[in-house]
Amino acid sequence: MTRATSRQAALTEAADDALFEQMATGDLAPLGELFDRYHASVRHFLLRLQVDAGEVDDLVQETFLTASRAAGAFTPGAPGRPFLFGVAAQLVRRRRRGFARLRRMLESLGRHPSAPSTSPADRTEADQRTAALYAAIAKLSDRHREVLIMAELGEMSGVEVASALGLPPGTVWRRLSEARAELARRLKGMQS
Amino acid sequence: MSTCPQSNLIEALHDGRLGPTEAASCERHLRTCPECAARQRHLAAVREAVRAPVDPPTPLAHQRARNALLRAAVAEPHAPPRHRRLALVAGVFFAASALAGVSLWRAGAPPAPLPELPAPPVAPSEAPKESRPVHAASNAPASAALPSSLPAPRVVAPPKPRRVASRPAVAPPTTAPASAPEAPPRASPASRDFAAAMDALAAGDFGVAATRFVDFTAKYPGDPRSDEAAYLVAITLQRAGQTENARTAAQRYLRDRPDGAHRTQAAKIAGAEDR
Missing domain, CATH: 1.25.40.10 (Tetratricopeptide repeat domain)
Structure with missing residues (x-):
């Protein structure tokens, strides 16, 4: 309980829940460490949620800030990443609700390293398939996409996704299934 | 869309929801059923695309x-x-x-x-x-x-x-x-x-x-x-x-x-x- 002193050295090795526990008391010292651990993951997650590259850094920061404020809600013993993904997803939702939605998916498609922007003739068939896949993911509805990305990227079970997003598990399974079926449908359409 | 009665198990396998026995039998089935195999490849491709690294921050x-x-x-x-x-x-x-x-x-x-x-x-x-x-x-x-x-x-x-x-x-x-x-x-x-x-x-x-x-x-x-x-x-x-x-x-x-x-x-x- 009282790990107050000599924590700087222990910080680097501390478990995620210890960091959150410390932040829940208002001590923000572990925030930097948490950021170092997970900022790349969170950023990856946000980019896959079709967050614009120009906004992603703001949202990463907001995610960690919000997480530090909500640290009291962290489940002891849990890993930090699902919690952060949950916070990030909520922020994205809020943002999308607030602003009139501008569809930037084609633009963002061009930013994916694995989606080459050269002429179709240059691409291998595999590249084309990958590009088509990204395009299809971009066209999913937000609610389908967030579930899919969280499950696949976060290696989270449906129950974990559900608790991170505040949804019933059954809803998560259904959306996950729908999202995949939708992708399969779109890819099939592109092939023929 | 899917005609194979096993096809709904493929997703469960992909998500790790099957027990060891079920998983083994599902994997056996995959070797013989092209439709389910295609479905599994699709799921794997989606996962791979989602996990493909983005440009890391410097x-x-x-x-x-x-x-x-x-x-x-x-x-x-x-x-x-x-x-x-x-x-x-x-x-x-x-x-x-x-x-x-x-x-x-x-x-x-x-x-x-x-x-x-x-x-x-x-x-x-x-x-x-x-x-x-x-x-x-x-x-x-x-x-x-x-x-x-x-x-x-x-x-x-x-x-x-x-x-x-x-x-x-x-x-x-x-x-x-x-x-x-x-x-x-x-x-x-x-x-x-x-x-x-x-x-x-x-x-x-x-x-x-x-x-x-x-x-x-x-x-x-x-x-x-x-x-x-x-x-x-x-x-x-x-x-x-x-x-x-x-x-x-x-x-x-x-x-x-x-x-x-x-x-x-x-x-x-x-x-x-x-x-």
Whole structure:
């Protein structure tokens, strides 16, 4: 309980829940460490949620800030990443609700390293398939996409996704299934 | 769409929802059923696409984002617990005495009475970055270090010698008036120096930034940011193209701070030919 002193050295090795526990008391010292651990993951997650590259850094920061404020809600013993993904997803939702939605998916498609922007003739068939896949993911509805990305990227079970997003598990399974079926449908359409 | 009765199990297998026996039988089925195999390939392709790496942030971008986060976190007025509140009060006090300290230093007096912050792990009472332009005094040694190509440093009027200079503030923070916590946080000397270094970094004046970070680590060895600063010395030197010096700085970082938060990155710089 009282790990107050000599924590700087222990910080680097501390478990995620210890960091959150410390932040829940208002001590923000572990925030930097948490950021170092997970900022790349969170950023990856946000980019896959079709967050614009120009906004992603703001949202990463907001995610960690919000997480530090909500640290009291962290489940002891849990890993930090699902919690952060949950916070990030909520922020994205809020943002999308607030602003009139501008569809930037084609633009963002061009930013994916694995989606080459050269002429179709240059691409291998595999590249084309990958590009088509990204395009299809971009066209999913937000609610389908967030579930899919969280499950696949976060290696989270449906129950974990559900608790991170505040949804019933059954809803998560259904959306996950729908999202995949939708992708399969779109890819099939592109092939023929 | 799907005709195979097993096809709905493929997704469960993919998500790890099947028990070992079920999973084994499902995998056997996959070898004989092209439809299910295609479905599994599709699921794997989606997973692979989602997990395909995105362009990672550079160490410098990471560092900037990290500092911006810590700054924002401290500036955030969310129910500060008692010790942070006190630190804030202390910060206000020290900020008031900062000018005094700086002008004293400028006047050639020994820099001894620079007040040190009580420093809880995260920097207390950071001022918002834009609220304080780079101070003339902290700019002087840095620009001397980098002779050429200084794009008109943002210098405010040099501090006039002040009467208060003779009285270094040592008032204990607890005697602060009750209203003080509501006052906007002012920068401590350490915060200001750190911000000045970060500004130089952001402006691309890597030579200047390196000098300031070195100064910072020397001046405030106990400050929670000195670890960042020591690491940023290596980063800025690297950005300045001084690979050899960057390596030395990284090696020094590793030697002085074997448990430093950036030891992994520093080790990379210390060992790298060039990056």
